[in-house]
Amino acid sequence: RGYRGSPGQGRGYSPGRGRGCRSGESGDSGSEPGTPRRGAFGGPGARQGPRQEMLQYLPRFPTENLNVQEVEHRARADSQFVNRPNFAKKFTSTMTLVSNHFLLKLSESETIVYHYDVTVRAVPRDVQIADERNNDYLEQLAQRLDADERDGNRRLKRLTRAQNRKVILQLVQQESKRDKLFWSFSNNRRITPVYDGMKNMFTVSQLNEIGVQRETKVHRVVHVADDESPNGEGIFLVTIQVTGSEEEDSECEVNLGEISNYYQGDTDVFPIHAVTALNIILRYGPSLNRIAIGPNSLYAINAPRISLDFGKEFAFGHYQSVRPIANGMSIVIDRTASAFVQNFEGDSLISYIKTLLSKMVREGQGVTSQDVINLMNPQNPHRDYIGKELRKIHIYTTHFGYKRVYKNFYAISTRPADNLWFDIELDEGGRKQITVQQYFKDRYKRDLQYPQFPCLNFGNERRDIYIPLELCFLVRDQHVRGKLDKEQNSKMIRETAGTPFDRFLEIQKSATEIRNESANYLREFDIDIDLQPVRTVGKILRPPMLTYGNRQVDPPAGKWNMDNLKLFRGASLTTWAAINFTRDTKFNEFLKRLVDMAITMGLQATMPIQTFTLRNGNEVPNALKTIEKPTFIFWLQFPDDRLYAKMKQFCGQQNGIPTQCLLFPTYKRATSPQILANLILKINTKLGGVNQLLSNPPPVLKKKGVMILGADVTHSAPADTIEKFFVSTVGSRYEASIAALCGSFDDKYFNYYTSVRVQKKERDEMIDRLGDMFEDIVKFYYKENNQLPQSLIFYRDGVSEGQFEIVLREEFNKLKNKFDEISQRLKQSFRPKVTFIIVQKRHHTRLRPQHPEQGQGKMQNIKAGTLVDTSIIHPRDWDYFLASHEGIQGTSRPTHYYVLKDENQFSSDELYHLTYYLCHTYAKATRSISIPSPVQYAHLAAFRARHHIIASDRVQQRGQQQPRDETPEQREQRFVTLVENLNARISVPASLRQKMYFC
Template sequence: MFNITEFVKRPGLGRAGRSIKVRANYFEVTTFPSSKIYHYDIDISPEVPSALNRKVFQRAERAEISLSGIRAVYDGRRNIYSVSPFPFGDSYTSEGTMPDDMNNVGRSPRIFKIRIRKIAEIDMEEIHRFLNGRGSISPNILTGIMALNVMIHHKPSMELTKVGRNFYTSQGSRPISGGAEVWQGYFQSIRPTPMKLMINIDLHATTFYEGGSLVQMVVKILGKSSVEDLRSIQDRDRTKLEKYLKNLKVYATHRGENNSRRKLRIIKLTSTPASSTILEIGDQQIDIATYFNNTYGRSLQYPFLPCVVVQGKTYLPMEICNVVEGQRYMRKLNGGQMIDMIKFTRQPPQSRVDKINQGIQILNYRQNEYIQQFSFQVSNEMVITQARVLPAPKLQYHPSSKDSAFVPRGGLWNLMYKKVATGTTLGSWACAVFGSERDYPIGAVQKFIRELVTTCQDTGMNIPNRNPPIQHCNPQGGIENALRQIWVRAGNTAKSKPQLILCILPNPGVPLYAEIKRVCDTVIGVASQCILGKHTFSAKKQYCANICLKINVKLGGMNSFINPSQIPFITQCPTIVMGASVTHPAPGDQNTGRPSIVAVTASVDAKASRYVAAIRVQTGNREVICDLAAMVKELLRTFYITCGRKPERILFYRSGVSEGQFSIVLENEIKAIKAACKSLDERYRPTITFVVVQKRNHTRFFLTDKRDGDRTGNCPSGTVVDATVVHPFEFDFYLQSHPSSLQGTSRPAHYHVLLDENGFNADSLQTLTYNLCYNFARCTRAVSIVPPVYYAHLVCARARFHASSENWSDPDTPEGVGSASYAAVKNDLLKVMYFI
């Protein structure tokens, strides 16, 4: 008897909750090949980017290779797939020519050597057997699905701009500041689902450099209103400009249409304007502005601008250069750009449906001659599936609260007349105001603190020291010394060890915030709470209440908890809930030696409300957590010290693992968890459930009946789907736990169970996971992923600020340039939720 999966088989469908029907952005594959697909390896030398590989193959296919009408599909690297064997037999070698750099003019054609050899015949009937439960997953099936994915990507790869699995079109693009623009893109992927293959199609957007005039781009980069404002470019602006433009591809327009096909990469800028940048021609010296006038009869309009230096050390005036369209913008977006990007990407549900359907027309499966040859057909209608809306759990606050136990509606509630379940005492604290007394008068700060203290006390905290010392600090430098001084003042005033430094910030910028967190978390070892200065002038009750929630848990308190009867798995016997996350260096930052940061959080009480964290750094872009055994051991010890008992069960939620990494993560990380238990006691073997949480997925659900949703048209909080668009046999489900925002389409989280020694059924795990989403400490709403994973994300984000050599103050420096060393969080803080 074969094993249908190496992971957990689905224990049946869930039944809890109210049934509704939803559309999913999946399209049924109605026909796909049942015979063989032929797999060939292709080697093109010299090595070039995949876009040029495609052109080389396409040219060779038409000129040198005779495929007798066979339309093969190519992934741009090493793989070619065909529905028929190639006429030349099992191998073929030829040479083909291609003008350099995608049809550059003025250079001799490059010769490419092409070797093709047959490596496999893929039995597609095996996929049919797998989908119907008559066979387990195999390399042949994975290769077959990969071949079909290459097939649907082949033609769009030649006609649209491709990045990863996404295709982008400039049609309907929107400019954002800084010479960039947002393009609409489409994601497509073939996925196995119960009894069928489906194509998952979703929207995706990314930023590109604006095509067109280089001069106009420079105006936008430097934030000027016109070219005339560039008559005297300062050194700082020139340095910024050179960083921005380096490696950008342009084409020159001064020689007419033919020359515009040649793409040139910018190496640097001249330090002098075109009118005084001197060329040596023979024994003569001539400035570039005069040279262009004499040679091309072209009087420069902007001789005061520097020139760009392109490969071959050619000097070109900016005004004769146009930016090549379709170049990916890889820089970190600034605040204004992010706002513009969000406005572009936030599509309400119906608008998203319409744009996905437009994508079906753009991808045009029905008129695609490659797809036709593979006998492949796709429905044009989104699939409809059964969904359920799970009931919200009962939440509990302090018994003295009005409505101390209640069931939230729509995933939301408020703190009115409520007191936190366990309020802490704040006796030793101080306030650091990063700004002058003129900007933040002492009276205004004191008034805000009085309102904050009153709100905290009304909410159940005890604050005997209502007038903490206040110190104005310079936000531009000396942050560490200032915080040390205010810490000493807090201790001296209260005659006890300081518990909190309240920091008032002049702006939401990263540099000051990062330095405050680095110093407080790793140098001093005290909790910190940052507040934007603008809030001190109008101390709103709701804002102060939100701050209170954060302060209370940072000091070891508990804000609320779920009724124990509704999380029986956790309350019936000692159970630890863990969440793990790995964050990698930013895309433009991966060759700098920057490490990845790992965080594991764990509950340390019987209500799964209070969490502690363990943090490590490891080699950049390694997905498996290297030191997991030591981290789990550390957290198990903390649980034992806090609760007085060893956990008998471990529920481990793991974030950010792709399907291709399931096996390796399961093998290594389960082994590490078990090793941690064994190292504490040879006989200690708690039962483990290991669940992967994928937040960044491309699945979206849309109501078939608007009456089932909320006023935004989104699916309600608690919507769960475990049929039709899930894995054919494995235990996975989609859960949209959070209430929808006013704009955009809600995204469900995807939960996939890799190991289950605790015998969950569908309802018990789905309900527990959803109920836990109401236990997030710093807000009064259900959150989009389970809190232990959410907390692990927060810990990783905070750890980035603990690096010693970051250059947070330069917006043009990608995060993490250089080799940063990370300081450890002080032990006292690791016992509380300092990261909230």
């Protein structure tokens, strides 16, 4: 059993969707493996020996969504992943890099800490506590409250981590005197606990009345000042007990010294409990005066906010998490930024609404009270926008005499408070009608200043709960839920894009703050933080030579341009049509420049056979009937997702015609040859041409029958069109994701065949139909080559750290099973060797050159081609970091690769160079990208499928398909049917699937 997490979420030190503890990156202090040094714990260094042998000492750090029993079982067993075969030997140069890992110094002696389970309950207002000191009575009360909630008779208030910490701080204060709960008789001093804000508490001494007795529960009533409770005081019932069970007799006692024992080779079991304790110890101090977003990111309450306009702003904070590295435990610290809802004077919700409306009014006109009043008009185009924004925030009221928070806003009223009538029951019997304005005056003594304003409805479709707008307030310091708009997102990216050296200065400040704010707790548990960041060695790989139609290119620093270059194989652009949805009069002049550029770059190109000027997408079918079916369609439009999706659906899906869209803002800048060249790169690819090839492919690609595969799963955000569709159609429990798989089918490794599926979004992020998708690609490969592939190199994106074993067990086995099916179907043996590699961009390891002059580009980032495979990597499994691209904006994030299987038995150099080379074959760019091209193609294909769904009639008519009184089984079956229908709707003709239609 893992440590307990938040209710309904995980059971780890951080709330997760599964069970257990969270993992992260690993690294060391920059010392070469096997180099004698002082241990990070103040004792002797790790056992010395040959470099490769040292890799066997530390197992993979277990991750969240895995329970502790599974973790310990794996720690005792040999790794089921791939051991590193060797280190990189082929590179042009090396450079010292600074990482954002900081070593932890633990006690030389064994430190036993005690793990307790904590439950904090807000006592309902109608519950009277007869005896606050009677533990047996409080036990019965706790059981009754839990039973009422479990049976649906009562819903207890959900407390935040900050509220829980406030209660526990008060409890510790009242129970720290002699003979109290937090007093140590053995040490004759008070006990200072650490607490994660949910379920987990650690102490260095046994708590009075509990000790390590599993059957004992201690209950305490705590009174805390609370503006969300009547009379300004909240009453809370706290229950503390030992974790674990009789079968797990050691779980409550955690020996931090086991970490040192493990590093010295005295035990083979990785001390996951101790790592969990370290994470909570190091996070507790900083979390007391910060806003927590997610399990690992913290933001100072008084941190400066930078405006993003229209009611949004952002602040900088820090990320922190304990990670094992080669020479000891470390804490990885990174600078983060997060968007917040703007705070207003008096928490005025009216001010927030006016700020939102300022985005909608014409320039030069201010927002007036009349604009707020107009929101009651159902035909007002701004009404839906404001309603959507209000559903993303938490709102509070004070007319009850205390702060009451509403998290579910339903709708804006269509009548003002002084004309919105409803029935009330009279004390003397009977009923009468009354306005909302009069009701609040009579009941709560509130005279409305703006009775002509609308009310907010916090009810639902069955019951209305109206509150006047002026009595509603904005909860402060809210993290933005959903997406920022494009302008806000762009501004945030610009404002946060500092150099690596700026970022690392802030990281160093955060490290110092964490150490200072944790001082009491570090002292209690005999821990310290080394404020010198870990250093490592970067190896610079040589980039590949690229072959174009007229010469070879040596791309320095991960970028090159198309000056005087012809594409390797130009396609034919002769029987094509153009459509102008903007009525811009210079469109034909632009088309002439585009054709000239196409000819210059090696295409056979002429002007379009017909250029149409149309008003909307509905006119396209009739227009195309007037000409012979074109082989390509190019169109110009203003930004409009609906038109874009409709054109892609009609031209591509229904008629098999490849297309290229140009948005008007880009068109206005299209005098630049670079923009024209980029368009030709995409057009040539969609027409089946080849832009460039690797001049000297790595040995891996010179072998016969090699197929490169890239896979990704994309998920919808809460505010996403697709997500809204599934919520309104089937219910909030049914979320969808889109999986895409791209596979090479020739020996050039430029073009990829694509298979895409809609699937139910699962917790474990697996590709449900991977076998079928793989079979689609193998069939085409067989058709093109008259043989089956002999080797598969599979790059898998979109997998979190806690899912590696599941991916290996589920997806790898699905591939293996499909091999058998294909063998039986074709009546020939199909047993390809598979190398399965995870691709991760969402991690917090950052690197910078030791000196600014060693950096690349304006940002002074690490160089394109920087490989790290000796320090901040896993000590046993085969993983590596590779920065294959030039960091243009902000600090480069190297991609983390993790090899789960390698039946092809590649050397490190073979795989490193293959990965790096594949980052140079991206069809749409003249620079290397951050991940291998097939992975990026899979991402684009999944995103294109979203547009196909948007164009679907089912989405446009959403919201009317949910039958009443539907059983869970019927809803599940309807979801399955819906997914199958959508899979039919996102289907793309085979003629396009081989030409990367999504570029």
